[in-house]
Amino acid sequence: MTVPLTVEFSGGLEILFGGERTLNITLRPSDKQASSTIADLVKYLCDERMTDKRKELFVIEEYHVRPGILVLINDADWELEGEEEYVIQSGDQILFASTLHGG
Amino acid sequence: MSRRAEIERQIVKLERELSSLPPDQDHAVNAELSLTEYTRYGRQMLVRELGKRGQILLRKSSVLVVGAGGLGCPALLYLSGAGIGKLGIVDHDVVSLSNLPRQTLYSVSAIGMLKVDAAISELRRRNSEIEYVAYPFALTSDEALRVVDGYDVVLDCTDTPMSRYLLGDVTRILNIPLISASALRTEAQLLVLNRSQYASTGPGDAPCYRCVFPTPPSHVDACSDAGILGPVVGTAGLLQALEAIKIIAAAAHPELYGATPGMLLFNSMSDRPFRTIRTRRRQSSCKTCGDNPSITKRTFNEYNYTEFCHISETYPVVTSDTITVSELESVFKNAESDQYYLIDVRDSTQFEICSLANSIHIPLHIFLSEKLTGEQIAMLKDERMNYIICRYGNDSRTAVKWITENLGATQTYNVTGGLAAWSRKIDPEFPEY
Ligand SMILES: [Zn+2]
Numbered sequence: 001m002t003v004p005l006t007v008e009f010s011g012g013l014e015i016l017f018g019g020e021r022t023l024n025i026t027l028r029p030s031d032k033q034a035s036s037t038i039a040d041l042v043k044y045l046c047d048e049r050m051t052d053k054r055k056e057l058f059v060i061e062e063y064h065v066r067p068g069i070l071v072l073i074n075d076a077d078w079e080l081e082g083e084e085e086y087v088i089q090s091g092d093q094i095l096f097a098s099t100l101h102g103g
Numbered sequence: 104m105s106r107r108a109e110i111e112r113q114i115v116k117l118e119r120e121l122s123s124l125p126p127d128q129d130h131a132v133n134a135e136l137s138l139t140e141y142t143r144y145g146r147q148m149l150v151r152e153l154g155k156r157g158q159i160l161l162r163k164s165s166v167l168v169v170g171a172g173g174l175g176c177p178a179l180l181y182l183s184g185a186g187i188g189k190l191g192i193v194d195h196d197v198v199s200l201s202n203l204p205r206q207t208l209y210s211v212s213a214i215g216m217l218k219v220d221a222a223i224s225e226l227r228r229r230n231s232e233i234e235y236v237a238y239p240f241a242l243t244s245d246e247a248l249r250v251v252d253g254y255d256v257v258l259d260c261t262d263t264p265m266s267r268y269l270l271g272d273v274t275r276i277l278n279i280p281l282i283s284a285s286a287l288r289t290e291a292q293l294l295v296l297n298r299s300q301y302a303s304t305g306p307g308d309a310p311c312y313r314c315v316f317p318t319p320p321s322h323v324d325a326c327s328d329a330g331i332l333g334p335v336v337g338t339a340g341l342l343q344a345l346e347a348i349k350i351i352a353a354a355a356h357p358e359l360y361g362a363t364p365g366m367l368l369f370n371s372m373s374d375r376p377f378r379t380i381r382t383r384r385r386q387s388s389c390k391t392c393g394d395n396p397s398i399t400k401r402t403f404n405e406y407n408y409t410e411f412c413h414i415s416e417t418y419p420v421v422t423s424d425t426i427t428v429s430e431l432e433s434v435f436k437n438a439e440s441d442q443y444y445l446i447d448v449r450d451s452t453q454f455e456i457c458s459l460a461n462s463i464h465i466p467l468h469i470f471l472s473e474k475l476t477g478e479q480i481a482m483l484k485d486e487r488m489n490y491i492i493c494r495y496g497n498d499s500r501t502a503v504k505w506i507t508e509n510l511g512a513t514q515t516y517n518v519t520g521g522l523a524a525w526s527r528k529i530d531p532e533f534p535e536y
Contacts, residue, residue, distance in 0.1 A: 054501075099320060101320070
């Protein structure tokens with residue numbers, strides 16, 4: 001089953017994805033899985049959609065979102081939804097926001 | 104005695120006399136407002152959510168603003184305007200010309216002054232009824248508890264992760280609401296911490312800064328590198344002032360106040376510029392407010408914030424393939440122009456601001472996203488020298504590394520210190536921005 005979703009970037013992360021603030025994506029689960037999780041999405045974004053090769057600005061240790069990036073699932077902190085394990089639902093809106101420090 | 108000296112002597116005499124007088128009965132006993140206060144604050148007292156009782160609470164309260172920059176200036180302007188009784192200001196920095204577009208308390212004549220002094224003198228001209236306290240130093244764990252203790256609300260208007268964690272911990276230890284904001288480029292973020300409800304007196308299940316950000320960021324962009332629009336950071340500063348006023352005044356009309364917004368993301372370029380985010384609650388694993396906290400009032404000043412916030416070096420260490428701006432100048436003078444290329448790797452926005460006349464523009468992202476044209480690759484690989492330049496020498500170092508790794512042996516050199524060094528050491532007419 002394919003899952004359409006919207007991915008948004010802010011706080012400068014859009015620079016890593018060709019300057020696109022919003023991506024409309026259709027995720028296709030791999031053969032072994034029935035569904036896609038945030039972890040699958042992050043790997044897909046790194047492998048397929050990232051235009052800048054500096055992966056360390058988005059992920060650490062292969063495919064874990066680096067500290068300093070907030071992941072928001074439908075406007076809620078992903079901690080409330082199960083973080084990487086969250087199973088993506090059709091129409092979800094996932095925002096990756098780099099935390100800002102300027103003042 | 105000159106007229107001037109005579110007046111100054113009279114001022115000193117009168118100020119001494121004034122300070123020996125007890126406060127007006129009107130103020131101290133009844134906590135009623137003076138006639139000028141009714142006039143000055145009348146418009147905001149008409150607002151039901153504030154009212155006269157809220158105004159009296161504002162006058163009794165104290166707010167500490169840490170950082171008197173792009174966030175702190177507009178916040179202070181409105182907190183002072185609203186009649187907060189006591190305002191503390193922490194900042195170690197002096198005013199510079201590049202502050203003026205967004206740090207709204209400073210004028211050209213304040214350049215070189217301590218920000219705390221310039222801010223207080225400007226605020227006093229607008230509202231002298233308020234007590235102002237200057238802390239002209241950078242907040243460290245040695246003084247933080249002493250400085251912050253006793254304030255009713257704290258505004259984090261600083262600009263580094265280290266100061267943000269420090270303030271997050273100290274306010275949580277002292278049970279003081281913290282309103283944290285930050286801004287960069289066209290975006291800003293606002294976080295109300297240590298309180299979930301405006302009218303509550305304790306944190307309840309509200310997170311502290313460390314609950315929301317348990318691990319420090321591995322990469323940080325600064326305003327001086329990435330840029331900032333004045334009204335964007337100003338908006339965030341005003342929202343901080345507003346949240347502080349709401350937290351203080353809520354006790355007068357608790358039935359009119361609900362939950363704090365938690366976190367607000369402001370993206371001025373989005374078709375949905377304001378978004379409220381549901382943040383996580385207090386974390387039982389938090390080092391400051393969890394079930395087994397390791398950062399407490401007693402251990403606080405032993406905690407090493409510098410080490411904790413160590414930002415990993417994203418860029419490779421300098422190698423031998425470098426050239427200084429002085430060497431570059433002698434290349435320009437002595438070499439024929441067909442013996443080298445000068446390649447500027449800054450983004451288009453910066454390249455448009457200013458560039459060296461003989462430079463070729465290839466932004467860094469063109470290298471990193473592997474979008475070089477065949478022509479550009481051939482150019483980089485031919486026998487001419489490649490001198491790579493950017494603003495400070497960091498992006499150009501990344502480009503040199505990319506070229507060396509991907510195009511093999513080329514004669515490619517990084518210009519250390521970049522165009523900033525060029526302005527300072529070679530050509531003072533070349534703009535610094
Ligand atoms: Zn906490």
